[in-house]
Amino acid sequence: MHDARGLIEMGAEAVRRLARRGYNLDLSTLEDLQSRRSRSIHSIDELRAESKRVASDVQQASRRGEDIATLKETARKLKDQIRELEAERDKAQSELTNLLLSIPNLPDDRAPEGDSxxxxxxxxxxxxxxxxxxxxxxxxxxxxxxxxxxxxxxxxxxxxxxxxxxxxxxxxxxxxxxxxxxxxxxxxxxxxxxxxxxxxxxxxxxxxxxxxxxxxxxxxxxxxxxxxxxxxxxxxxxxxxxxxxxxxxxxxxxxxxxxxxxxxxxxxxxxxxxxxxxxxxxxxxxxxxxxxxxxxxxxxxxxxxxxxxxxxxxxxxxxxxxxxxxxxxxxxxxxxxxxxxxxxxxxxxxxxxxxxxxxxxxxxxxxxxxxxxxxxxxxxxxxxxxxxxxxxxxxxxxxxxxxxxxxxxxxxxxxxxxxxxxxxxxxxxx
CATH class of the missing domain: 3.30.930.10 (Bira Bifunctional Protein; Domain 2)
Structure with a gap:
């Protein structure tokens, strides 16, 4: 199995080496899946930080006896957004893993050309x-x-x-x-x-x-x-x-x-x-x-x-x-x-x-x-x-x-x- 970032960084060299064994590496698909996964993780982290801040605000407002209905609704929406993004992350991760598992090893350049x-x-x-x-x-x-x-x-x-x-x-x-x-x-x-x-x-x-x-x-x-x-x-x-x-x-x-x-x-x-x-x-x-x-x-x-x-x-x-x-x-x-x-x-x-x-x-x-x-x-x-x-x-x-x-x-x-x-x-x- 390969590291996605490693293949992307190798770029044309990875494509060349895999082509020697008859495998066509689609770098654009790999980059897209890696990007989708990374964006989802980044967005989840930001929303979790915001959710933690809102939860703190709810506790403080409650102690002061203030109306917390709006804050609780905000917290609920944040949790829904996080769940949606987690589903997107998991989907991207699954697709990325399946793709990586299907990519063969990079052949050594000492191996002669040919397929039989x-x-x-x-x-x-x-x-x-x-x-x-x-x-x-x-x-x-x-x-x-x-x-x-x-x-x-x-x-x-x-x-x-x-x-x-x-x-x-x-x-x-x-x-x-x-x-x-x-x-x-x-x-x-x-x-x-x-x-x-x-x-x-x-x-x-x-x-x-x-x-x-x-x-x-x-x-x-x-x-x-x-x-x-x-x-x-x-x-x-x-x-x-x-x-x-x-x-x-x-x-x-x-x-x-x-x-x-x-x-x-x-x-x-x-x-x-x-x-x-x-x-x-x-x-x-x-x-x-x-x-x-x-x-x-x-x-x-x-x-x-x-x-x-x-x-x-x-x-x-x-x-x-x-x-x-x-x-x-x-x-x-x-x-x-x-x-x-x-x-x-x-x-x-x-x-x-x-x-x-x-x-x-x-x-x-x-x-x-x-x-x-x-x-x-x-x-x-x-x-x-x-x-x-x-x-x-x-x-x-x-x-x-x-x-x-x-x-x-x-x-x-x-x-x-x-x-x-x-x-x-x-x-x-x-």
């Missing part, structure tokens, strides 16, 4: 793409032929875009989760949290999912409370510190959590309907950092390295790209995507997004720290996937498949699994 993944800038490639002397299968065929993935029965239970893992597949899913959490807590210094999977409207608004993306969320409720299934652990982790002032000495705060993620994938039907790439429910380990805004670039690069470490440890070929301004998420200023190699598709596919939100989410959620002068100021937030379990499992199956239909597993997972290979019949081999 074709305009992303490649930063680096890591690891060699596996070479096969046979026709590689995709992860769906590998999973179903070994029996470790069952999409048919998942569809029977819940419909399309769900999966069931079985035997060595379920063990692999559990091992990946524990491995990621251990990596980030023991090596990278994150604190692990267990958080609610259902959150309220205020929490979803704090990180930018609401109001714009309500159609993408699964919604339920208890009594008169709206509750939403989280699309990512970023939502509860970031909002843990909503409406708080974090001591500067406690920054950076580094948090991680393993949660299911729920997404309706509204508007994506027909895309990636096969397999584990795009599902309504999937498991993910998320990273969130709350930092001093002056250190946000350093912290972003650090978080990117933490996410990349997962893929390096799993011996997976991947690349890092910087997203174009028009393809960057609503709340983000700058986003790196990590894309893992899928041999069956002969291409890289996104497996993690690592984003700098600047103070955008902190303003919406009122997350503050203190500057060197001791005064409160907005913090900055970052988040990244490290990693989604389903997509990682899919990439492992595809990149580590063998000619005999078995799957070789990376050494980093052996302590968590107790076996090094999934045979063609789905059984584990030590």
């Amino acid at each position: 993944d074709e305009f992303a800038t490649e930063i680096r490639r890591v690891g060699a793409q596996p070479a096969f002397d046979f026709e590689p299968k995709d992860h769906v065929d590998l999973g179903e032929s070994t029996g470790i993935l069952d999409f048919g029965r998942a569809t029977k239970l819940s419909g399309p875009r769900f999966a069931v893992t079985r035997g060595a597949g379920a063990a692999l899913e559990r091992a990946l989760t524990t491995f990621f959490l251990d990596l980030h807590t023991r090596r990278h210094g994150y604190s692990e949290y267990s958080v609610p999977y259902l959150v309220n409207r205020k929490t979803m608004t704090g990180t930018g999912q609401l109001p714009k993306f309500e159609a993408d969320l699964f919604k339920t409720g208890v009594a008169d409370r709206d509750l939403f299934l989280i699309p990512t652990a970023e939502v509860p982790l970031t909002n843990l510190y909503a409406d708080e002032i974090i001591p500067a000495a406690d920054l950076p705060m580094a948090m991680t959590a393993h949660t299911p993620c729920f997404r309706s994938e509204a508007g994506s039907y027909g895309r990636d309907t096969r397999g584990l790439i795009r599902q309504h429910q999937f498991m993910k380990v998320e990273l969130v950092r709350i930092v001093d805004p002056e250190r946000v670039d350093v912290e972003l690069e650090k978080m990117l390295g933490h996410a990349e470490a997962c893929l390096k440890e799993l011996d997976l070929a991947y690349r890092v790209v910087m997203l174009a301004a028009g393809d960057t998420g609503f709340s983000a200023q700058l986003t790196y995507d990590i894309e893992v190699w899928f041999p069956s598709q002969n291409t890289y596919r996104e497996i993690s997004s690592v984003s700098n939100f600047g103070t955008f989410q902190a303003r919406r959620a009122d997350i503050r720290t203190r500057g060197s002068d001791g005064k409160p100021k907005l913090a900055a937030t970052l988040n990244g996937s490290a990693l989604p379990v389903g997509r990682t499992l899919a990439a492992l199956l595809e990149q580590h498949q063998q000619a005999d239909g078995s799957i070789r597993l990376p050494e980093s997972l052996v302590p968590y699994l107790g076996f090094r290979r999934i045979l063609a019949d789905g059984s584990p081999e030590e």
